[in-house]
Amino acid sequence: MDALKQKLVAQAQAEGFDLARICRPWDVPQVPDRLETFLREGRHGQMGWLAERSHWRSDPSALWPEARSVIMLGESYTPEHDPLAVLKRPREGAISVYAQNKDYHDLVKKRLKRLARWLIAETSGATEVKVFVDTAPVPEKPLGAAAGLGWQGKHTNLVSRDLGSWFFIGSIFTTLEIDVDAGEVDHCGSCRACLDICPTGAFPAPYQLDARRCISYLTIEHHGPVAPELRALLGNRIYGCDDCLAVCPWNKFAQEAREVRYHARADLLGPPLAELAELDDTSFRAKFSGSPIKRIGIARFLRNVLYAIGNSGDAGLIPAAERHCDAGDPTVADAARWAVQRLKNVENRMDRFQDPA
Incomplete structure (x- = not known):
């Protein structure tokens, strides 16, 4: 054998x-x-x-x-790029690698x-x-x-x-009996970079995950509204989260993907939130044909985009959110109203800062 x-x-x-x-x-x-x-x-x-x-x-x-x-x-x-770089560009959507x-x-x-x-x-x-x-x-x-x-x-x-x-x-x-290989042992040592970077504290302890606080779960698997206390922690992540993977020191040994179809599409390396908010079901399906993102559907995707808009701190995105405030899907409408209110609060604070009188 x-x-x-x-x-x-x-x-x-x-x-x-x-x-x-x-x-x-x-x-x-x-x-x-x-x-x-x-x-x-x-x-x-x-x-x-x-x-x-x-x-x-x-x-x-x-x-x-x-x-x-x-x-x-x-x-x-x-990936060929730094997957955490897009998190510093809040007007763009962060998509898992x-x-x-x-x-x-x-x-x-x-x-x-x-x-x-x-x-x-x-x-x-x-x-x-x-x-x-x-x-x-x-x-x-x-x-x-x-x-x-x-x-x-x-x-x-x-x-x-x-x-x-x-x-x-x-x-x-x-059903074949094939000679087995030795199992791998733990090489994490005292490192806890992946635990410390998690925005939502999804790890109750090392080697334990609470999916209910995991951004990948919340943006992909969770249907309906995300708990209000977690929405701000999503940042601009609209599909998945790579934080805990990206900071692992063992990535310095990683080899670039040989399969070119895993290399990032240019239009998915931080797409503008304003443009994503304009998608309807037809354009959503066309844009994400052949992509795992298509699996979550337009409503859940828009929910994520609207949370990201609310977290952008850019009052200029208020119109992009307002167009969904009366959406037929109640979760989308709720996310839109949350985003509008959050950005208006930012706008009001800016007005007070600029005109203290």
């Missing part, structure tokens, strides 16, 4: 993956306790599917009992399927396979750590000594 594994790793790299490691489906003994605590504390927020499918996430071998090995793949999407071009689900899954077909052919059909990328109840990060892709850092994301924090994960479950 050593020869097959060597060929498998080489083929994975030929398909575009940067890392390929092997573990067993049952090599994640710490998952049940961590997941139980996460769910018991209600830290999953509105993501009810995490609770509904917790038995599979707790024990990935239950997802497909016939599986004997899991091929864990990592693919870099390291992974969403600045094509949807990784589609790209990674195609690679996984090609590699899986290669494995079936290489073994003359002597194996069955299933591929997963982020959309099934698979504990990909613990499996990735067990296989040696990296370790779960204090921000709970996987960190690699080779790729830093910027890489996608995919998995192929197979």
Whole structure:
């Protein structure tokens, strides 16, 4: 099997993956306790599917009992630019690096399927396979750590000594017995950069996440209004948040993404909020065709844009928000009124400063 594994790793790299490691489906003994605590504390927020499918996430071998090995793949999407720079430009929208071009689900899954077909052919059909990328109840990060892709850092994301924090994960479950790799150990040490930079304090403790305060969750998964006390903390982040990933010291070893379709589109590197506020459903779908942003829909996207406008401190954006104050969607209308009031307060303070009489 050593020869097959060597060929498998080489083929994975030929398909575009940067890392390929092997573990067993049952090599994640710490998952049940961590997941139980996460769910018991209600830290999953509105993501009810995490609770509904917790038995599979707790024990990935239950997802497909016939599986004997899991091929864990990592693919870099390291940005060419500083993802935190846009936060200093409050009139522009900050979009998470992974969403600045094509949807990784589609790209990674195609690679996984090609590699899986290669494995079936290489073994003359002597194996069955299933591929997963982020959309099934698979504990990909613990499996990735067990296989040696990296370790779960204090921000709970996987960190690699080779790729830093910027890489996608995919998995192929197979009925083949393939020699496993050693799991990765924790290399975070005393560093807490990812914890300290979080704008909303989403980490109750190292290695613990409360999704209800996570900006990625709030801007993508959470539907309805965001709690008033959290809106100002969103800043100009309109889809996801990269703060905890971007400050990881291990990123100095990261290699730039080979896949050009992960490189940022120019129009998504800080798009003007005023222009985004003008989008309707048709133009939204056209602009974000093939992008993961399209998944959240126009209403949730406008909600995020309007919160960002309210946080911009620029009273010149009041008209961009006012046009949505009577929107048919109550969450959008609420976000617009919040933004207008917040900017008018800024305007009033400026007036008093300029005319103390």
